[in-house]
Amino acid sequence: MRTVDVARRAGYSVQQVRNLERDGVLPPAARTAAGYRIYGEVHLQSALAYRALASGAGPTEARKIVRAVHRFPASQVVLALLDAAHARLDAERTELRQAEEAARAISGEPIEDVRASDSMSVSELAAALGVRPSTLRHWDAEGLVVPDRDPARGTRRYTPAQVRDARIVHQLRKAGYRVAPLRALMPEVRRARRPEDLASALAARDASIATRSKALLDGAAALSAVLSPAASAPPASSAG
Numbered sequence: 001m002r003t004v005d006v007a008r009r010a011g012y013s014v015q016q017v018r019n020l021e022r023d024g025v026l027p028p029a030a031r032t033a034a035g036y037r038i039y040g041e042v043h044l045q046s047a048l049a050y051r052a053l054a055s056g057a058g059p060t061e062a063r064k065i066v067r068a069v070h071r072f073p074a075s076q077v078v079l080a081l082l083d084a085a086h087a088r089l090d091a092e093r094t095e096l097r098q099a100e101e102a103a104r105a106i107s108g109e110p111i112e113d114v115r116a117s118d119s120m121s122v123s124e125l126a127a128a129l130g131v132r133p134s135t136l137r138h139w140d141a142e143g144l145v146v147p148d149r150d151p152a153r154g155t156r157r158y159t160p161a162q163v164r165d166a167r168i169v170h171q172l173r174k175a176g177y178r179v180a181p182l183r184a185l186m187p188e189v190r191r192a193r194r195p196e197d198l199a200s201a202l203a204a205r206d207a208s209i210a211t212r213s214k215a216l217l218d219g220a221a222a223l224s225a226v227l228s229p230a231a232s233a234p235p236a237s238s239a240g
Contacts (some may be wrong), residue, residue, distance in 0.1 A: 001039040003029075010047035017047065024067045025050045042226055046070070049222035056215035057085040065219075069226055082220060089213050092181075096209065099177050100202050119148070119157040128163075129170050136166065142179055144169050144186050181205075 001009075007017045020026045021037075026046045029037040046066055053062035065081045072078065126133040139145045140156065145166045147156040158166065165186065172182060188201035 001044065003037050003039065006039045006044050006047060009044055010051060012047060012051070020047060020050060023063060024070070025063055027070050045222050045225040049219050049226060052215045052219035052222060053085075056212040056219055057088070061085055062219070066223070066226075069223055073227055078223065082216070082223075085216055086213075089209060089216065093206075093209050095176050095178070095181070096202065096206055099172050100199070118160050120163060121158075122147075122156045125158050125163060125166060129166060131170065139166070139169055142183060144179070144182055 003014050003017050006012075007014045010017070012020070017026070017039075021029060021043075026039075026043045029039050029043065032038060046069070049069075050062050050066045053065055056062075057065070061081070065078060065085070068077045068081055120128070122133045122136050126136055129136075136145065136147075136156070140147060145158075145162055147158045147162050149155065150157055169182060169186070172185075177185075185201060185205070188204075
């Protein structure tokens with residue numbers, strides 16, 4: 001196969017195929033006397049494996065796994081890397097189930113008739129939630145729950161809507177939700193004024209995990225093809 005053939009079949013551009021070879025995701029291509037690249041089945045399957053694994057585990061992990069296939073084809077290294085990728089997805093799925101249970105414990109009543117007197121200070125909200133004030137400041141710094149500021153003194157004041165966000169973050173953190181996923185989820189939570197809106201946001205994450213899990217499965221199938229004797233056979237020499 002020519003570079004363009006691999007690119008078309010793997011869904012990449014010609015330059016991306018060259019980049020994958022440069023990065024070790026594809027093994028070095030054979031060359032014709034005129035210097036043209038010749039690719040074989042192992043190159044195509046490697047490109048397909050990387051594409052699927054990048055969707056499932058991210059490009060950094062995908063590169064690591066496919067490179068390992070070429071460097072350690074008969075070792076346990078590749079299996080261990082694949083197992084670790086699946087384990088991370090399983091942990092995310094567990095966190096999601098915990099988050100769904102915790103979110104159901106949060107009242108979803110709409111917040112109306114907000115008054116300045118309804119707001120809470122850092123110490124008041126920390127006491128109500130049973131957390132340290134420093135925890136609320138950390139959530140503020142991470143963009144999870146960002147309070148208003150008193151214009152005169154600059155102190156934090158939490159409106160009822162922000163108290164609601166803090167309750168949700170507190171429940172999700174107790175359920176094992178990490179800060180990074182929460183940072184992505186909370187903008188959806190702030191727009192979710194009904195319980196079903198938050199449930200939809202969590203369902204979207206569930207669908208994303210399922211898609212990534214399927215991508216890992218597809219990537220493993222392509223890796224198996226990379227290791228087959230037919231894929232390992234050197235490409236026939238031809239001009240072009």
